[in-house]
Amino acid sequence: MCVLTAVYSHPMARNVLTPQSDDYPQWYQDVVAKAELAENGPVRGTMVIRPYGYAIWERIQRELDDRIKAAGAKNAYFPLFIPESYLRKEAAHVEGFSPELAVVTHGGGKELEEPIVVRPTSETIINVFFAKWIQSYRDLPLLINQWANVVRWELRPRIILRTSEFLWQEGHTAHATQADAGGYALRILHEVYEDFAERVMGMPVLVGRKTERERFAGADTTYTIEGMMGDGKALQMGTSHELGQNFAKAFDMTFQSEKGVQEYAWQTSWGVSTRLIGALVMGHGDDNGLRLPPNLAPIQVVVLVVRAEDGAGERAAAITEELRAAGTRVELDNRTDTNFGRRAVEWELKGIPVRIEIGPRDLAQGNATLVRRDTSEKEAVPIGEVASRVQQTLVEVQLSLETDARQRRDARTVEVESADDAVEAARAGFARIPWDIIRDAEVSLAEAGVTVRCLQRADGSIPGSSTEAELVAIVGRAY
RNA sequence: CGGGCUGUGGCGCAGCUUGGUUAGCGCGCUUGACUGGGGGUCAAGAGGUCGGGAGUUCAAAUCUCCCCAGCCCGACCA
Numbered sequence: 380m381c382v383l384t385a386v387y388s389h390p391m392a393r394n395v396l397t398p399q400s401d402d403y404p405q406w407y408q409d410v411v412a413k414a415e416l417a418e419n420g421p422v423r424g425t426m427v428i429r430p431y432g433y434a435i436w437e438r439i440q441r442e443l444d445d446r447i448k449a450a451g452a453k454n455a456y457f458p459l460f461i462p463e464s465y466l467r468k469e470a471a472h473v474e475g476f477s478p479e480l481a482v483v484t485h486g487g488g489k490e491l492e493e494p495i496v497v498r499p500t501s502e503t504i505i506n507v508f509f510a511k512w513i514q515s516y517r518d519l520p521l522l523i524n525q526w527a528n529v530v531r532w533e534l535r536p537r538i539i540l541r542t543s544e545f546l547w548q549e550g551h552t553a554h555a556t557q558a559d560a561g562g563y564a565l566r567i568l569h570e571v572y573e574d575f576a577e578r579v580m581g582m583p584v585l586v587g588r589k590t591e592r593e594r595f596a597g598a599d600t601t602y603t604i605e606g607m608m609g610d611g612k613a614l615q616m617g618t619s620h621e622l623g624q625n626f627a628k629a630f631d632m633t634f635q636s637e638k639g640v641q642e643y644a645w646q647t648s649w650g651v652s653t654r655l656i657g658a659l660v661m662g663h664g665d666d667n668g669l670r671l672p673p674n675l676a677p678i679q680v681v682v683l684v685v686r687a688e689d690g691a692g693e694r695a696a697a698i699t700e701e702l703r704a705a706g707t708r709v710e711l712d713n714r715t716d717t718n719f720g721r722r723a724v725e726w727e728l729k730g731i732p733v734r735i736e737i738g739p740r741d742l743a744q745g746n747a748t749l750v751r752r753d754t755s756e757k758e759a760v761p762i763g764e765v766a767s768r769v770q771q772t773l774v775e776v777q778l779s780l781e782t783d784a785r786q787r788r789d790a791r792t793v794e795v796e797s798a799d800d801a802v803e804a805a806r807a808g809f810a811r812i813p814w815d816i817i818r819d820a821e822v823s824l825a826e827a828g829v830t831v832r833c834l835q836r837a838d839g840s841i842p843g844s845s846t847e848a849e850l851v852a853i854v855g856r857a858y
Numbered sequence: 859c860g861g862g863c864u865g866u867g868g869c870g871c872a873g874c875u876u877g878g879u880u881a882g883c884g885c886g887c888u889u890g891a892c893u894g895g896g897g898g899u900c901a902a903g904a905g906g907u908c909g910g911g912a913g914u915u916c917a918a919a920u921c922u923c924c925c926c927a928g929c930c931c932g933a934c935c936a
Contacts, residue, residue: 534934652936720896
């Protein structure tokens with residue numbers, strides 16, 4: 380079933396599907412397909428990222444990579460294949476990942492003596508090398524980031540949001556002290572992930588601590604950023620873990636301290652994935668497709684030639700060059716052999732924040748038409764002012780998307796005092812509830828499809844542990 | 859793995875209950891004309907092992923059996 384076909388074929392059917400309805404995942408899938416972001420691969424749960432989807436991913440990569448490097452980490456690359464025995468070295472880790480491993484049993488036409496695992500994450504293989512590289516406290520901290528694909532054999536894949544193979548960034552660090560590691564995990568959480576989500580993606584996120592039940596397999600502490608999607612459900616958009624000395628002990632990662640004592644290193648790991656593309660669709664999209672925040676959009680402005688008569692084509696090309704020279708990511712659409720409406724809808728589906736339409740009718744008035752994707756507002760702008768108005772509008776669209784998302788989240792978040800009320804409230808959004816009230820009810824809550832997204836202190840700051848007094852649990856349904 | 863359901867041109871579907879001759883429809887695609895400021899109009903055209911196999915029958919997309927694939931809900935998760 381292709382909902383968007385129906386939506387666009389029958390004007391009366393428009394808005395039948397809203398992000399609030401239970402059909403949102405289908406709506407989501409249609410936007411992904413129609414906006415040419417991705418499609419399903421031949422093997423269940425795999426996906427093909429199309430050029431436009433990849434352009435978005437490249438923007439995400441670039442913005443994240445800048446922040447990761449600012450936090451001192453360097454990029455490196457480790458093997459896709461991991462000996463199964465590596466994974467077994469950390470008990471909780473292997474237990475957590477075993478069910479979803481893809482395992483290679485044959486190579487070169489022969490059965491392998493030891494099966495090889497396709498990495499579900501790279502803690503184990505990276506730590507084998509960290510153990511070799513780290514000798515002295517002078518080698519620490521060791522801050523490494525990897526851009527790679529990983530494979531997790533998901534029981535129930537959802538395109539982009541949860542595929543068997545996905546692209547991500549995984550950071551792995553080793554530190555001399557627990558305090559240094561803990562501080563770094565939080566630094567990544569705030570300076571890389573929270574900053575990126577809010578300032579680039581325009582997605583306000585809850586920043587908090589995961590419960591023991593929800594934390595990463597092998598970690599002591601898991602921090603998270605959680606976004607609220609258009610239908611009120613939660614999406615984990617990134618995580619940062621304190622691994623303690625769990626892996627260091629499993630992989631014999633020791634160093635000689637300033638005092639000459641052999642000590643185990645303290646570690647972190649952290650990652651975000653192509654799921655962020657899904658968060659964009661789910662978080663900002665509407666019935667007409669994607670709405671991209673200008674700070675992230677691979678194409679911020681499209682200059683659309685309505686008809687190439689009376690110098691409109693030349694004028695449009697000139698404005699495109701002017702915008703490009705000003706550093707704007709801009710594309711010229713002069714495909715006048717295709718209907719205007721068709722092209723307009725295409726750019727709309729792709730979520731281009733600002734569209735400039737130029738045709739003979741505008742030029743006769745000395746104007747161009749500026750259209751905002753977020754509000755669909757159209758405005759006549761004198762040709763000479765287009766460049767400056769575009770810059771101004773891009774700032775406005777960024778702000779308005781972020782404000783919309785924040786208002787939606789706040790409007791759909793309620794304070795409750797009982798587990799039953801929390802389950803009820805989670806039908807529409809998030810519930811904030813004293814952690815003490817549901818601490819022992821977490822399992823039964825989960826049976827109702829509601830999970831603790833994160834724990835925060837009353838002032839919104841991040842708890843040092845889940846046993847602190849007067850913590851607030853934010854609960855909701857999750858993708 | 860448990861519970862529902864679906865396989866018919868590139869995509870979405872009808873036809874099946876009650877077998878019947880050249881298997882239809884919408885979208886998309888190709889060509890041409892008129893158009894062109896939100897998926898425009900008209901005309902012509904290309905494109906199908908009806909998921910696979912076996913069976914019943916004069917005759918199977920349709921009935922029977924077996925197999926395969928996929929989707930949705932649940933358990934897992936960036």
